[in-house]
Amino acid sequence: YEDYETIVDEYRLETISDISKIKKSKTTNFSINAHSPHISLDISKNSASLYISNEDDLKLLGMFSKIDGIISKRISLLSVFTIPWIQYPVQLILWIIFWKLPIERFTIPESLFKASFLILIAIWILGGFWFNLRKYGLIYLSDSHSKLNFFQRNKDKIILLIIGAILGIGGTVVANWLYNKFF
Structure with missing residues (x-):
């Protein structure tokens, strides 16, 4: 599709790759409208709609099915x-x-x-x-695979937590030993 329009919140994008230029990491309003043949995806805070102009067009129907499958998998538990x-x-x-x-x-x-x-x-x-x-729809504007996982993001905190746990266990053992020896 060469003739399409993408809107993210108040931003009207020239190409879909312009999403990376938006400084936000997530949004609640997202819209893509392609013309001739018409297909539109509108996601707002409280609703999502997907529309195609011709249900007999296999290309449109395939796009519809693919988008619907992606959105349906993202429903909150x-x-x-x-x-x-x-x-x-x-x-x-x-x-x-x-x-x-x-x-x-x-x-x-x-x-x-x-x-x-x-x-x-x-x-x-x-x-x-x-x-x-x-509840509301939330769209993340960055690729989830490009983000670091939990352990990579919190490596330093996890190391400090383990050291603190070891010191806490050691302190408890020493305090218990001293208590049993003198009392």
Whole structure:
């Protein structure tokens, strides 16, 4: 495609390689629109849409499938718990357990058991609402393979942590030995 438009936040890019010139590492607004034949990808804070003009065009359909596959793999694990067809049955199961579970099998009072179960249900429901309000699309503008991994980024901290742990263990052993010898 030679005739396309890329927008990242408020920046309109001439070519897709201009993404590297943006000083930000991540964004919530990203849009690519290609013309003739038309295909568009719009990702905003709360939604993502992918559109093609002709479903019979195999090239467009292949691009659509590839982009859809990439986006679908990037769904957060926590968002699975807020999908209505998962969240509502789990709530129903929790309510059934709450009302039908024989409490005599447990060694705690019935009121404490029911109160803790109500708190669990409230946390599930309120957590789902909170997560739905706070979730948003996030696009990283740099290649994840070019970043250093956790151990390379934190090598010095890990070495200091290991030295501190060894000194802590040694100090504990010495303190224990002194305590046992003199007391």
